[in-house]
Amino acid sequence: MNISAAAMEAGLPVKTVRYYSEIGLVEAPSRTASGYRSYDPASVRKLVFIRRAREFGFSIDDCRELLGLYQDQNRSSADVKALASNRLEQIRAKQRELQSLHDTLSDLVECCNGDERPDCPIIDFLR
Amino acid sequence: MNISAAAMEAGLPVKTVRYYSEIGLVEAPSRTASGYRSYDPASVRKLVFIRRAREFGFSIDDCRELLGLYQDQNRSSADVKALASNRLEQIRAKQRELQSLHDTLSDLVECCNGDERPDCPIIDFLR
DNA sequence: GCTCAACCTTCCAGTTTATGGAAAGATAGC
DNA sequence: GCTATCTTTCCATAAACTGGAAGGTTGAGC
Numbered sequence A, B: 001m002n003i004s005a006a007a008m009e010a011g012l013p014v015k016t017v018r019y020y021s022e023i024g025l026v027e028a029p030s031r032t033a034s035g036y037r038s039y040d041p042a043s044v045r046k047l048v049f050i051r052r053a054r055e056f057g058f059s060i061d062d063c064r065e066l067l068g069l070y071q072d073q074n075r076s077s078a079d080v081k082a083l084a085s086n087r088l089e090q091i092r093a094k095q096r097e098l099q100s101l102h103d104t105l106s107d108l109v110e111c112c113n114g115d116e117r118p119d120c121p122i123i124d125f126l127r
Numbered sequence C: 001g002c003t004c005a006a007c008c009t010t011c012c013a014g015t016t017t018a019t020g021g022a023a024a025g026a027t028a029g030c
Numbered sequence D: 001g002c003t004a005t006c007t008t009t010c011c012a013t014a015a016a017c018t019g020g021a022a023g024g025t026t027g028a029g030c
Helices: A003-010 A014-022 A041-055 A060-071 A077-111 A121-126 B003-010 B014-022 B041-055 B060-071 B077-111 B121-126
Strands: none
Touching (some): A003 A014, A003 A041, A014 A041, A041 A060, A060 A077, A060 B121, A077 B077, A077 B121, A121 B077, B003 B014, B003 B041, B014 B041, B041 B060, B060 B077, B077 B121
């Protein structure tokens, strides 16, 4: 399986697939006689796994850990839960932060006339 | 006013202040005879303005624009409002995205036993 | 006047997670 | 055999800084 077929199945750009093996996130695939990377179904499954984890905002380093757990038959679900809970707390923190930004900015936008005059509460607030 | 005093007043790291003039976000400060950067109160006010805008998640390019408006006596508040509304919509989009991540991940975390056994709905979901 | 710490300078490299492109070799279809 | 479409490697770029090295400046204390 050439890289473009593997990338397609995994739902990732070719460049990204190459990049993931470059940084050692997935093991280097075998090569054909002419040097083309050759992917097997197990590697493709790992790529899919990584794509999904990335979509959940897990960092590349988180993915390394998750992949280790994914491949470890003897992992405890507690280890996985710990990583996920961590990520969940990050998400909640970001949500709180965004909420506060949202509230302030939306108040400012609402009370700005948005007309031709220079008067602007948004600028005044930042000033 | 040396760079560290200016940085302190603006609430920014020295490195960042230097960086902002390097990329032309603020005009290059004058120099003392020995080459030290010398900041005046007006520059410090601009740095504060930038810090606040950055805290609101405006990009450096947004800041360039906002700074232009900040310095323009004849700006229309509509121009400022447009930038801010834009940013507000970005914030809302990010909020929706995070909410959906949060819900899925929190369901998964809740139904994971988090014990010594390998069984794990989180891994199963990503798989 | 000397010393020493705490400044300041520039320059280079690294962070994170890719993405874009150039130059050159491989393969498949006609 | 030609041509289009792969593939390879290598280098550059993105955003917004941050860290560190090597070396010059300043001011306080003695």
